[in-house]
Amino acid sequence: xxxxxxxxxxxxxxxxxxxxxxxxxxxxxxxxxxxxxxxxxxxxxxxxxxxxxxxxxxxxxxxxxxxxxxxxxxxxxxxxxxxxxxxxxxxxxxxxxxxxxxxxxxxxxxxxxxxxxxxxxxxxxxxxxxxxxxxxxxxxxxxxxxxxxxxxxxxxxxxxxxxxxxxxxxxxxxxxxxxxxxxxxxxxxxxxxxxxxxxxxxxxxxxxxxxxxxxxxxxxxxxxxxxxxxxxxxxxxxxxxxxxxxxxxxxxxxxxxxxxxxxxxxxxxxxxxxxxxxxxxxxxxxxxxxxx
Numbered sequence: 001x002x003x004x005x006x007x008x009x010x011x012x013x014x015x016x017x018x019x020x021x022x023x024x025x026x027x028x029x030x031x032x033x034x035x036x037x038x039x040x041x042x043x044x045x046x047x048x049x050x051x052x053x054x055x056x057x058x059x060x061x062x063x064x065x066x067x068x069x070x071x072x073x074x075x076x077x078x079x080x081x082x083x084x085x086x087x088x089x090x091x092x093x094x095x096x097x098x099x100x101x102x103x104x105x106x107x108x109x110x111x112x113x114x115x116x117x118x119x120x121x122x123x124x125x126x127x128x129x130x131x132x133x134x135x136x137x138x139x140x141x142x143x144x145x146x147x148x149x150x151x152x153x154x155x156x157x158x159x160x161x162x163x164x165x166x167x168x169x170x171x172x173x174x175x176x177x178x179x180x181x182x183x184x185x186x187x188x189x190x191x192x193x194x195x196x197x198x199x200x201x202x203x204x205x206x207x208x209x210x211x212x213x214x215x216x217x218x219x220x221x222x223x224x225x226x227x228x229x230x231x232x233x234x235x236x237x238x239x240x241x242x243x244x245x246x247x248x249x250x251x252x253x254x255x256x257x258x259x260x261x262x263x264x265x266x267x268x269x270x271x272x273x274x275x276x277x278x279x280x281x282x283x284x285x286x287x288x289x290x291x292x
Contacts, residue, residue, distance in 0.1 A: 016048035017055070024056030031070035034077035041078065046087040046099050054106035058114065061140040062133050068264035072143050079103070079149075108150055111141050115158045115182070126174040128181060130272045138182030139264050142189035152197040155190070159183045163212040164221075180221050181271065184250040188262045191253055206254065213251045222247055 023040055027033035041049050057075060061068045085099035094102060114137035117124050125132045138158065144150045160168040162183025164176070171179050187194070187209070198205040216222075249270070253262075 013048055016045055017052045020044055020049055020052035021056045021059070024053055025060055028056060028060040028067065028071040028074065029064075031067070031074055032077075033071075033074040037074055037078040038081045041082050041085070041099070046085060046102070047089050047092065047094075050087070050099065050103040050106050053103060054110045057107065058110045058137065058140065062114075062136045065130075065136045065139055065268045066265045068140050068143050072140075072147050072149065076147050076149060104150055107144065108154055111137060111144070111150075111154060115141060115155075124172065124175055125178060128178055132178055134175075134178050135182050135185065135271075136268075139185045139189065139268060142186035143264050145186070146190040146193055148193070152190075152194050155186050155194075159186055159194075163209060164216065165208065165212055177222050180216060180247075184247060185267055187250050188253055188267050189264060191257075195257055206257065210251065210254045213247065213254060217247050217251065 020040065024037065027036050027040075037053070041053070053075070057071055060071050079100050082099055087094050087097050087099050087102050113119065114133055117134065125134055128135070130136075138155075141150075141155050141158070145152055145155055157168060158179065161171050162176075162179040162181075164170065164180075195206060
């Protein structure tokens with residue numbers, strides 16, 4: 001049973017996390033931020049700092065997926081200067097643990113929660129839109145794996161679910177499209193790292209990934225509902241075409257063994273282009289190179 005003093009400690013900790021998270025989010029909105037991030041880490045309680053840094057990175061990515069590359073780069077650079085920091089919290093199970101390891105654990109927990117939507121009492125997201133946090137968190141997960149903040153195990157189950165590979169727990173039918181698109185994001189930005197891992201531990205996996213992508217394309221898992229309004233139908237058809245393009249690009253990257261480097265911003269704009277994105281005719285011409 002908790003004592004009053006215990007609740008005070010919880011409140012103090014939460015206040016520290018909230019304050020630090022605000023500072024990190026402000027820095028991520030004005031990159032580069034590595035010097036300031038390092039300074040905050042060294043001058044703050046390490047436990048709250050790790051929690052806040054992981055939460056701030058995720059929050060910033062969900063708010064602005066185009067900023068993911070810069071935010072992750074800032075953290076990678078910052079952590080290269082904090083390898084000497086050691087954290088101990090016996091109640092939490094941390095004893096003489098490098099701060100960087102604690103942060104990796106916190107970040108992994110944050111991403112697992114958003115990727116698999118393991119929230120309590122929250123409706124699952126099924127609509128493909130820039131507001132779908134499964135998509136933006138998948139893109140962030142791909143970048144942190146690509147930049148080796150976390151290992152490939154973070155995303156393996158999610159990718160397998162998106163590709164509907166056997167021996168994994170399938171996602172709900174209404175979520176298949178979003179999870180497949182998220183898997184495509186990860187394969188596009190982190191495919192080279194995943195491939196190195198597969199070569200060591202599962203040499204036949206690349207072929208299974210290619211085959212799964214081809215099957216899912218034929219089954220038209222990525223799709224949008226139609227409407228009676230002509231303008232709405234045209235809009236939906238354009239978005240549908242972009243989604244198919246995204247899947248085709250992932251297939252081509254897989255066949256080429258993911259040798260093409262892709263940024264988070266490039267992948268996000270491919271799926272959710274700004275208003276000034278080229279017309280459908282120009283877009284079709286641009287896509288020609290992906291199908292060669």
